Amino acid sequence: MIRDGAFKDERKLTYLNSEGAEKPLKSPVPAVVLDKARDYRLQRLRQQMDKVNCAALLLYDPCNIRYAFDCSNMQVWTLHNPMRYALILNNGPSIMFEFKGCLHQSEGLPGIDELRIAKTWMFMASGDKTDRATDLWADEIADLVRQYGGDNLRIACDTLESSGVEALKARGLNPIAGSPLTEIARSIKSDDEIELMRWTIRVCEAGMARIYEHSTPGKTERELWAHLHFENARSGGDWLETKLLTCGPRTNPWYQECSDRPCQLGEMISFDTDMIGPYGYCADLSRSWTCGYTPMSSAQRRLYDTALQQIHHNLELVGPGVSFAEFNNKSWRIPDPYIPYRYSLAVHGVGMADEWPVVPLHVDWGGGAMSGRFEPGMVVCVESLIAEQGSESIKLETQVLVTETGSERLDSFPFE
Numbered sequence: 001m002i003r004d005g006a007f008k009d010e011r012k013l014t015y016l017n018s019e020g021a022e023k024p025l026k027s028p029v030p031a032v033v034l035d036k037a038r039d040y041r042l043q044r045l046r047q048q049m050d051k052v053n054c055a056a057l058l059l060y061d062p063c064n065i066r067y068a069f070d071c072s073n074m075q076v077w078t079l080h081n082p083m084r085y086a087l088i089l090n091n092g093p094s095i096m097f098e099f100k101g102c103l104h105q106s107e108g109l110p111g112i113d114e115l116r117i118a119k120t121w122m123f124m125a126s127g128d129k130t131d132r133a134t135d136l137w138a139d140e141i142a143d144l145v146r147q148y149g150g151d152n153l154r155i156a157c158d159t160l161e162s163s164g165v166e167a168l169k170a171r172g173l174n175p176i177a178g179s180p181l182t183e184i185a186r187s188i189k190s191d192d193e194i195e196l197m198r199w200t201i202r203v204c205e206a207g208m209a210r211i212y213e214h215s216t217p218g219k220t221e222r223e224l225w226a227h228l229h230f231e232n233a234r235s236g237g238d239w240l241e242t243k244l245l246t247c248g249p250r251t252n253p254w255y256q257e258c259s260d261r262p263c264q265l266g267e268m269i270s271f272d273t274d275m276i277g278p279y280g281y282c283a284d285l286s287r288s289w290t291c292g293y294t295p296m297s298s299a300q301r302r303l304y305d306t307a308l309q310q311i312h313h314n315l316e317l318v319g320p321g322v323s324f325a326e327f328n329n330k331s332w333r334i335p336d337p338y339i340p341y342r343y344s345l346a347v348h349g350v351g352m353a354d355e356w357p358v359v360p361l362h363v364d365w366g367g368g369a370m371s372g373r374f375e376p377g378m379v380v381c382v383e384s385l386i387a388e389q390g391s392e393s394i395k396l397e398t399q400v401l402v403t404e405t406g407s408e409r410l411d412s413f414p415f416e
Contacts, residue, residue, distance in 0.1 A: 011414050015206050024236075034196065034279065037195075038109070045067075045181070052176070052181060055155060056088065058155055058157045061182070064086075065085070065086045069094070082120075082159075083122065084118050089144060089148040090152075091149065093148075094111055095112070096115050097119070098115060099120060119136050141173075142173055153172055154176055155173050156177070157176070186355055187349055187375075188375060194401060197279075200275070204285060205283075205411065205412070207227060207229075207230070209413075215289065215290075216291065220260045221263065222259065225258045225271070235277075239275075239276050240273070243258045245271035247267045252387045265292040266297070268291075269288065270286070270393055272286040285398065288393075303386045306338070307384040315407065318400055320375060320403070320406075321375075323371075324357060328359065334386075342385060345360050347381065348383070350399060380400050
């Protein structure tokens with residue numbers, strides 16, 4: 001049932017597929033754009049390897065492998081099962097190690113010079129033979145680094161268990177942290193990457209429109225969340241990083257995952273997409289609206305207007321050359337009643353997932369806040385979470401490209 005006088009915002013429904021809500025979205029991005037983005041990303045990694053004088057870069061993180069080579073075999077599974085990896089030799093080939101039976105997944109990708117079967121040494125696959133499997137793996141990596149690196153034995157590794165690090169050290173290699181290298185490489189997007197990201201956001205906004213279309217009393221939080229999964233999956237996307245959709249009293253405190261609780265008429269529905277979509281890019285958007293399209297209560301409107309103030313104020317501060325410290329000094333100050341319920345950060349980077357940098361909210365700024373500045377080509381998310389004791393939470397977030405002259409919002413799904 002929808003209350004008399006409820007206002008259904010038809011603007012939001014225009015984000016459904018114009019060919020019909022029951023059809024998946026089909027990407028208009030030309031193949032040449034994807035190929036140019038692939039080339040750019042691999043060169044970004046090689047440039048960072050030069051800067052830190054690395055002979056090799058070893059990647060296990062599926063998002064980093066996707067960034068380097070655009071191969072995406074069983075990404076969620078391999079997030080916790082290190083069964084495949086990539087090795088980029090600074091003065092040599094780029095090699096993709098796929099687990100047995102999956103080599104065809106990476107065939108024909110332009111950034112891969114060689115395909116090999118991965119040597120798996122995780123305990124699940126090796127059991128009491130793990131030490132032997134680790135030795136075989138480390139021997140192959142060390143041989144390649146010596147072959148192409150000469151006297152340079154520095155190898156950057158993104159995520160590697162300590163036993164793997166020790167095995168490489170035992171063979172004379174010098175493992176260093178690879179995450180600073182990959183995070184900095186990924187932080188500056190090319191125009192082609194932005195075109196791919198725009199499409200992911202388009203798919204995400206269609207999923208948000210589906211959530212909105214079904215935001216009626218009696219629908220459970222999980223039912224609403226499933227609409228974003230559905231749109232993402234059928235339109236070529238990958239996964240959702242979280243399950244952050246709640247309604248009514250479950251919106252506060254934040255970070256409760258969606259449940260089987262039915263949404264009630266007039267309650268606030270708040271969510272954060274955290275969607276890894278088509279081409280592997282992330283659409284990280286947040287919105288809040290009422291169940292059943294009812295007008296907001298005075299309390300809901302007050303909180304919502306406050307969240308919008310934070311978004312718009314901080315959005316104006318994002319621009320090229322602005323240091324994170326300068327941003328913090330000028331950022332919107334959250335009123336005292338909302339501080340205990342605040343979000344922990346004001347801005348964070350985004351690309352193929354949440355990425356460097358993270359700029360804390362002014363309340364949480366301190367000696368541990370990172371140095372740096374916004375640069376053209378960065379994509380960041382500007383965040384707001386507003387709530388007070390006993391209230392619902394309003395969650396808003398927009399995705400922003402830093403340009404040569406300022407910034408540009410990449411999402412356009414309407415606020416209330």
